[in-house]
Amino acid sequence: MHYTTGRMDGTAPGGPQTRTLLAGGLSYRIHSPLNIGGYWHQDPGGPGRPLRVRAMKTILGLILFVLTGAALAQAPVGNAEAAKSKISMCIGCHGIPGYKTVFPHVYRVPMITGQSPLYIVNALQAYKSGARQHPSMRGIAQGLSEQDIADLAAYYSTEHK
Amino acid sequence: MKTVMLAALLCIASPFAYAGGDAGAGAQKSKACAACHGADFDTPVSADIPVLAGQHEDYLARALADYKSGSRKNPVMSGQAAALSAQDIADIAAYFSGLPGKLKVIRLHRLVQ
Numbered sequence: 001m002h003y004t005t006g007r008m009d010g011t012a013p014g015g016p017q018t019r020t021l022l023a024g025g026l027s028y029r030i031h032s033p034l035n036i037g038g039y040w041h042q043d044p045g046g047p048g049r050p051l052r053v054r055a056m057k058t059i060l061g062l063i064l065f066v067l068t069g070a071a072l073a074q075a076p077v078g079n080a081e082a083a084k085s086k087i088s089m090c091i092g093c094h095g096i097p098g099y100k101t102v103f104p105h106v107y108r109v110p111m112i113t114g115q116s117p118l119y120i121v122n123a124l125q126a127y128k129s130g131a132r133q134h135p136s137m138r139g140i141a142q143g144l145s146e147q148d149i150a151d152l153a154a155y156y157s158t159e160h161k
Numbered sequence: 162m163k164t165v166m167l168a169a170l171l172c173i174a175s176p177f178a179y180a181g182g183d184a185g186a187g188a189q190k191s192k193a194c195a196a197c198h199g200a201d202f203d204t205p206v207s208a209d210i211p212v213l214a215g216q217h218e219d220y221l222a223r224a225l226a227d228y229k230s231g232s233r234k235n236p237v238m239s240g241q242a243a244a245l246s247a248q249d250i251a252d253i254a255a256y257f258s259g260l261p262g263k264l265k266v267i268r269l270h271r272l273v274q
Binding site: 108115 | 205208209210211212215216217219220222223227232233234262263264265266267268269
């Protein structure tokens with residue numbers, strides 16, 4: 001075994017034999033279940049990076065894996081009631097019949113009440129990412145969370161009297 | 162002489178003038194649009210497709226022009242708009258904007274107390 005550190009401070013917690021067992025044991029427990037980073041095929045006793053680097057990478061990989069899964073599983077559900085405190089940036093333009101945007105082109109801003117929630121979500125996310133271009137809408141969309149976007153979509157797709 | 166001057170004036174002015182749309186011509190040119198946006202243009206076939214009926218004419222023209230220029234991107238719309246002339250866009254926008262539909266404005270004064 002060539003691991004040179006057994007503890008974060010670099011000192012060995014015992015004699016050479018202890019170090020070998022500790023390093024080998026950790027290596028097996030951490031790397032075997034998911035084989036993240038491809039260490040499975042590497043001789044755990046071979047000349048590799050220090051254990052703490054490899055362990056850190058593995059743990060980071062696991063955290064990323066779990067977070068990505070959680071994000072994919074949780075598409076926010078829109079709440080039209082909650083949107084009522086979030087529409088102040090919308091109504092200044094979309095709440096005035098015939099209101100015109102003037103930059104970079106002059107035209108009446110679209111009527112959005114009555115569009116489907118998915119269309120509104122897609123539009124706001126495209127403005128947020130810059131895929132759809134309008135300076136004002138980009139600025140506004142960048143300030144919206146995924147939950148805000150879902151709430152606004154629910155609000156504007158609902159029938160209003 | 163008057164005719165010549167008028168013709169000359171038109172030549173100068175026309176590129177800057179807003180090409181007024183002909184809704185009747187737009188109805189003929191928008192047959193393909195119905196496949197996705199719905200026969201009445203108020204009930205799209207899929208939730209990611211916008212309602213067009215009753216939408217503002219100048220916004221619709223802007224959207225089509227942006228798809229045509231590539232500044233707004235959508236796999237389907239980019240292809241559809243590429244084939245349209247400026248007059249086609251004006252005609253189609255005039256037609257859609259005149260159709261009855263569910264789109265509306267929630268008026269500001271009803272929201273701010």
